[in-house]
Amino acid sequence: IFALIWDILYPICTNSVYSNANFDQLYKSLFIYNDEYFFEKSNEIKNKYLDITQRSLYDRLKFSTNTYDANVLYRDDPVDEIILDDNGQIIKQNATIFMLTRNWELPGVLHSMRSLEDRFNKNYHYDWVFLNDVPFDTQFIESTTAMASGDVYHGVIPTEHWDYPEGNDKTSLNISLSIMEEQGMVYGGSLSYRNMCRFNSGFFFRHELLQKYDYYFRVEPDVEYFCDFPYDPFKVMHDKDYKYGFVISTYEYEETIPSLWEAVEEYIEVYQDEFGIDNNKNMYDFITNKDTSRSWGVSVVSSSDYNLCHFWSNFEIGNLNFFRSEAYLKYFELLDSKMGFYSERWGDAPVHTIAASILLNKEEIIHFDEIGYQHLPFKTCPVSYYLRIKQKCQCDFDDKLNIDIQPNSCLPKYWIHGNGKTFVKE
Template structure:
C-alpha cells in the first residue's frame, strides 16, 4: 500500500494535500498505521467496517453459496472459492459510501495496493469533475468473465423494467450493448465494464435513490454470493444507465497501472516530449484485444485524436 501512496503522492497529492481514508474489516495493525502515515503530509484517517457491511445477509443460503464456490474452484475461476473477495465486492457495491468516516466527503479516489501512476497530474481532479459536471471517472475498460456474472444482466434489465424513470434519456447503454437498435431489454451485454480499482467519483451518486434501490434489488438476488458479482460491473451498469453520457469521464491523461494492465497517453507532444509522462504509448492497454476502450471511443470519441 505504501508503494501506491508513494506514487499518488508524487504524481498528484503532494500538490493538493487531500486526506487519505483507510477502511478495513478488521482493526488496523499499529505498524501499518505508522507506515502509511509516514508516506504523506496529509491527514490520514482509519476506520473499521461494521460487521453488517462485511457479512452474509440473513437471506443468503450459505450452504448453497459454498456449493457454488466449490464449482468455481473446480472450474479454476479466479477468486472462485474466496468468501472475502465476495464480501469485498458487495461492500464496494453497496456500503463503502455509507461509512460514517466518509459522511463529510462528496468525492473520492479509490486507490488499491500495488497500483502506480506514470504521469504528473498538475490539476485538481476533484475540481475538474465538479466544474465540468462529471460524476464518474475511469481509466481502464475491459471484458468481464461471464462465469462470474451469469445472471447480473438479466437482474439489471428486470430492475430497469420496474423503474423506467431511473434510466437517463442520455444514457450510455450503447457502450454495454453492441446492437444499439435492440437496446437494454433486447440486447445482450457485451461484457464491457469500467475497471473499478481506479475510480474518481461522486459519493452523492452512490448515495442517490436510484442507486440505493438498484443495489438493494441486486443484493436480494444473492448474486454476490451465489455467483461472484463484482462491484466493477455493478458500478458500470449504474453509471451507464442512470447518468448522462456527459457525466462519465475517461481520464486518458492519467497513465495508470494495475497488474497486468497499464494505460498511457498517446500524444507525445503533450505528454512525453515535455517529461510529463514516463510510459510507452505503444504498450497502452487501450488498444489491447481485451480492452473495451475502442467501444467507448465509439460512444464518446477518442481523446487521443483531438
C-alpha cells in the first residue's frame, strides 16, 4: 500500500505544480506512517519542494549573493525558550502591550487580545495599557480585564495631546478636510483619524500610564497572530538592543503626505550635526532608494526623494526611550509645526519609519519574520515550512493576502538597505 500511495503522490509532488497545500497534505500523510523508508522519501520531496520555493524566492532576490534556506531557523535567537529566574518566575522585560482604541471596538479588541494571549502573552503575563480620548465604559474595562493574563490599565488622553491644537484656524481646517474627502482619500474628511495619527506620532509615549515602561507592543482591534511566538520579542529587543521592530512594510499613499519629506529635509539640515545623523550607518537608503529592478518589480513612484516605504505601524514593538529622546522630540516638534497632520493627513507609520530610518543605526531595527500577523487587507506568514509547523501557524506563505510576496511590499528594499537578513547555507 505504501508503494501504491507513493506511485500516486510522487509524480504529483515532484512535477512542476508545487503548492503549499498539496505539499503540506502529502507531508502529513506520509509522516503518520512513521516509516523509515517513507520518512526518507518524504524528506527527499520536502527538499525538492524547498529547493523550488527557495529558488523562486531566490530568483526574486536577484540582488542577493547568498542562498536562502527556509529549511533552517536562520536567526540565533532562542526558540521556545521561557527563561525562569532562581525563584522559578518567568523573566520579564520592563514592557507593556499597548492599545489605543474606542469603546465600540470592544469585540475587535477582545479578538486581538485573545489571539495575542494565546500565541504569546499567556506565558508571560505582560501588562496591557488601553488609552482612549474619552473614558472607557464599564463593559470595556471588565471584559478586557478578564481577557488579559497580566495587569490591565485604562487611561484617558489629555485633550492637549489629542485635539486640534489651539490657536489654529478651524475654518481652513474644515476646508482642507472637505477637499480631501472629495478627492476620495481614505479617512480624507476625518478629524479624529488625524488626531489619532498625531497622537501616535508625538504623544503616546508621554502618557502617564506608559511612563514606567521601556518597551511597548502596539496592538489594534481585529488583528490576528497566526503562530506561536518562538520567543519573547521584548527579550529579543532588550538583549540585542533593538529600538524598533516591525513585521510588514509597504508603500504609503503619497496624497496623504505631499509635504512631509520637505519637513524631514529641514530637520536633517538643522539637526544633522547635533544628533549625529549618519546616512552610512542609518537606513536612509531604505526610504530613499527607488531602484525597482531590485524589488518584486513594483513601480510606485513618488515625487520627492522619499520612496514612500514605511513600516506598518498597527504592529510595532519599540523602545519608548527612543521616542522620548531629544532627537525624536525635536523631530516631532518640527513636523507638528508644519501642521501637516491636519492640512494633509500624515500618518504615524511614515512618521515613525522615517525617524527610525534616519536616527537609528541599521542594527537597531528588527524585522520579526517569525511572527505571523494579519491586519486586513494584508497578512504576513513565515516563509519557512518547518517554522510554520513548529510554531503551529494557521497561515500559508502562498496566501494571496501575504504582502511579503506582493509587488507593493518594501521588504526587498529592507533586505538590501536595512540590517539585511542572515541567509544560512547548510
